[in-house]
Amino acid sequence: xxxxxxxxxxxxxxxxxxxxxxxxxxxxxxxxxxxxxxxxxxxxxxxxxxxxxxxxxxxxxxxxxxxxxxxxxxxxxxxxxxxxxxxxxxxxxxxxxxxxxxxxxxxxxxxxxxxxxxxxxxxxxxxxxxxxxxxxxxxxxxxxxxxxxxxxxxxxxxxxxxxxxxxxxxxxxxxxxxxxxxxxxxxxxxxxxxxxxxxxxxxxxxxxxxxxxxxxxxxxxxxxxxxxxxxxxxxxxxxxxxxxxxxxxxxxxxxxxxxxxxxxxxxxxxxxxxxxxxxxxxxxxxxxxxxxxxxxxxxxxxxxxxxxxxxxxxxxxxxxxxxxxxxxxxxxxxxxxxxxxxxxxxxxxxxxxxxxxxxxxxxxxxxxxxxxxxxxxxxxxxxxxxxxxxxxxxxxxxxxxxxxxxxxxxxxxxxxxxxxxxxxxxxxxxxxxxxxxxxxxxxxxxxxxxxxxxxxxxxxxxxxxxxxxxxxxxxxxxxxxxxxxxxxxxxxxxxxxxxxxxxxxxxxxxxxxxxxxxxxxxxxxxxxxxxxxxxxxxxxxxxxxxxxxxxxxxxxxxxxxxxxxxxxxxxxxxxxxxxxxxxxxxxxxxxxx
Amino acid sequence: xxxxxxxxxxxxxxxxxxxxxxxxxxxxxxxxxxxxxxxxxxxxxxxxxxxxxxxxxxxxxxxxxxxxxxxxxxxxxxxxxxxxx
Numbered sequence: 001x002x003x004x005x006x007x008x009x010x011x012x013x014x015x016x017x018x019x020x021x022x023x024x025x026x027x028x029x030x031x032x033x034x035x036x037x038x039x040x041x042x043x044x045x046x047x048x049x050x051x052x053x054x055x056x057x058x059x060x061x062x063x064x065x066x067x068x069x070x071x072x073x074x075x076x077x078x079x080x081x082x083x084x085x086x087x088x089x090x091x092x093x094x095x096x097x098x099x100x101x102x103x104x105x106x107x108x109x110x111x112x113x114x115x116x117x118x119x120x121x122x123x124x125x126x127x128x129x130x131x132x133x134x135x136x137x138x139x140x141x142x143x144x145x146x147x148x149x150x151x152x153x154x155x156x157x158x159x160x161x162x163x164x165x166x167x168x169x170x171x172x173x174x175x176x177x178x179x180x181x182x183x184x185x186x187x188x189x190x191x192x193x194x195x196x197x198x199x200x201x202x203x204x205x206x207x208x209x210x211x212x213x214x215x216x217x218x219x220x221x222x223x224x225x226x227x228x229x230x231x232x233x234x235x236x237x238x239x240x241x242x243x244x245x246x247x248x249x250x251x252x253x254x255x256x257x258x259x260x261x262x263x264x265x266x267x268x269x270x271x272x273x274x275x276x277x278x279x280x281x282x283x284x285x286x287x288x289x290x291x292x293x294x295x296x297x298x299x300x301x302x303x304x305x306x307x308x309x310x311x312x313x314x315x316x317x318x319x320x321x322x323x324x325x326x327x328x329x330x331x332x333x334x335x336x337x338x339x340x341x342x343x344x345x346x347x348x349x350x351x352x353x354x355x356x357x358x359x360x361x362x363x364x365x366x367x368x369x370x371x372x373x374x375x376x377x378x379x380x381x382x383x384x385x386x387x388x389x390x391x392x393x394x395x396x397x398x399x400x401x402x403x404x405x406x407x408x409x410x411x412x413x414x415x416x417x418x419x420x421x422x423x424x425x426x427x428x429x430x431x432x433x434x435x436x437x438x439x440x441x442x443x444x445x446x447x448x449x450x451x452x453x454x455x456x457x458x459x460x461x462x463x464x465x466x467x468x469x470x471x472x473x474x475x476x477x478x479x480x481x482x483x484x485x486x487x488x489x490x491x492x493x494x495x496x497x498x499x500x501x502x503x504x505x506x507x508x509x510x511x512x513x514x515x516x517x518x519x520x521x522x523x524x525x526x527x528x529x530x531x532x533x534x535x536x537x538x539x540x541x542x543x544x545x546x547x548x549x550x551x552x553x554x555x556x557x558x559x560x561x562x563x564x565x566x567x568x569x570x571x572x573x574x575x576x577x578x579x580x581x582x583x584x585x586x587x588x589x590x591x592x593x
Numbered sequence: 594x595x596x597x598x599x600x601x602x603x604x605x606x607x608x609x610x611x612x613x614x615x616x617x618x619x620x621x622x623x624x625x626x627x628x629x630x631x632x633x634x635x636x637x638x639x640x641x642x643x644x645x646x647x648x649x650x651x652x653x654x655x656x657x658x659x660x661x662x663x664x665x666x667x668x669x670x671x672x673x674x675x676x677x678x
Contacts, residue, residue: 071644074647078621078625078652081651082655085614085617085655089613093666207649210648211638211639220640238639251625255621275663275666275676278659278662278663278666281659282659285652289653296649493607582602584677585677585678
């Protein structure tokens with residue numbers, strides 16, 4: 001059977017599975033639509049949370065981010081997992097005890113303020129919409145590369161599938177499809193990783209392979225990798241080359257941002273008890289770690305594989321580089337997509353892949369017998385994971401599973417985000433502000449219509465991605481870290497914080513973070529409107545716009561505490577509310593409200 | 594009486610979280626980033642302990658921290674009689 005047919009069969013089967021689950025898990029009430037009837041087992045929820053959280057960025061981009069930078073990008077690994085510790089200990093159990101349906105609802109009730117609730121809704125919608133654009137682009141790209149259909153058609157098929165199970169099943173449908181999607185994506189990620197690890201180190205477990213000896217030598221893989229890339233003028237893989245303060249703040253921003261993402265938080269509303277919310281966070285991290293411990297191994301090994309493919313002999317010898325005419329098939333396949341580019345700058349018909357920005361090395365390379373006239377190969381870091389099975393020459397069915405895995409990662413996250421957006425609209429805006437007397441049936445319909453509207457918006461933005469799509473991840477994490485997380489944490493841990501403090505804190509954190517990002521990235525990301533160039537020498541204390549969320553969070557805490565202490569204490573019933581959130585007893589009673 | 598038991602439960606919770614978050618920061622920001630130069634003498638598979646903490650050790654520790662927290666909190670819930678029926 002040929003490769004293309006196999007991909008159609010595997011991807012088609014995975015879609016059929018998702019639709020089957022949708023029909024089986026139709027939501028009959030708002031409780032089921034928003035929180036899957038609070039009947040999800042903690043391990044099941046952990047798995048669904050892992051799929052909800054691991055997006056196209058985790059599946060497709062992260063190994064590449066580590067591969068081309070090395071140690072300095074460890075921030076992504078620690079940041080995107082460390083957030084679960086904060087979520088498990090500071091937010092999830094208490095918000096589950098609170099027993100309502102949305103994140104803005106807690107903020108509105110705890111700070112007895114409709115304004116606070118609407119600020120939270122605004123933050124939630126801005127960050128979820130920006131996040132969803134990335135998923136939709138991921139769906140389009142995967143379809144275009146693997147199913148050879150135009151990316152617009154891919155996008156329509158993808159959103160069509162989400163439409164069926166999200167509108168019909170709400171949180172209930174999403175939960176069980178996410179479980180299936182997790183199984184697909186982790187299988188797709190692990191199989192090629194095991195093969196590549198076996199090939200390079202003889203170790204079947206990739207995380208162990210990362211620290212093992214390179215096959216056939218007594219030299220550790222990482223030593224070989226450092227040697228190979230520094231010989232070509234690149235920074236060493238294991239060394240620390242960036243500003244330490246920035247690395248700490250970036251890691252912290254990703255951690256706080258992760259804990260403050262509403263589409264992740266609402267997953268913990270689906271378990272029956274407070275104790276389950278605690279266990280569930282642990283299980284979520286176990287399932288996430290299966291991918292996150294594999295990713296750095298895939299990154300290092302794929303980088304070494306790529307360098308060895310191109311640099312076939314000693315650096316500087318005339319025939320030490322791969323002839324373009326002899327390049328492997330996967331290179332030509334990816335050249336078609338434009339994500340891999342070759343330009344023969346010194347006209348020797350061979351591929352030179354090195355760091356031409358390193359002046360010392362470039363001077364040396366200009367003196368070679370056949371002088372090197374600049375780097376000739378550009379590799380988009382996003383192709384590493386998708387091209388891995390082809391690089392390692394794995395069977396056709398593995399390529400098909402990886403295609404299904406990429407789609408599963410993007411669709412599961414998109415569905416979670418769409419639910420967060422639609423529940424904020426139907427529950428916080430329509431029921432909370434516009435029409436509090438809406439019936440249960442009416443609200444369920446409002447939720448379904450909001451979901452359909454959110455999906456249409458996501459499809460539109462996926463088709464016409466704003467030019468700034470790639471920049472917006474910074475915005476999503478920055479807002480989550482600087483506005484939502486501090487408000488939730490203070491709401492639970494500090495009784496003295498009142499409505500005025502919380503609102504002032506959220507607005508300070510939000511504006512500070514957004515303005516700092518806009519100064520370097522352009523106002524509303526419009527190209528050319530930035531005040532300062534986005535380079536390390538222009539950043540205040542070397543803090544990049546990606547890392548500023550943690551500073552925004554600190555300001556949020558400081559302002560909220562000062563304003564609250566200067567104004568009156570929250571009323572008695574609010575203090576009682578905080579007391580009740582702090583103890584698990586009575587959580588099941590809060591289920592029906 | 595009821596009130597003070599509630600306060601004691603909350604204090605125990607906050608103390609537990611505080612200790613666990615110190616470990617959380619120590620393995621990631623500490624061993625993974627700030628103290629990496631101090632750990633450079635300890636070799637791990639071709640690099641040093643700091644690199645291992647940054648790419649694997651911190652993640653594994655995070656998992657242990659959450660499960661320990663869940664287990665210990667369930668104990669505290671029962672001890673203070675605030676567990677779910």
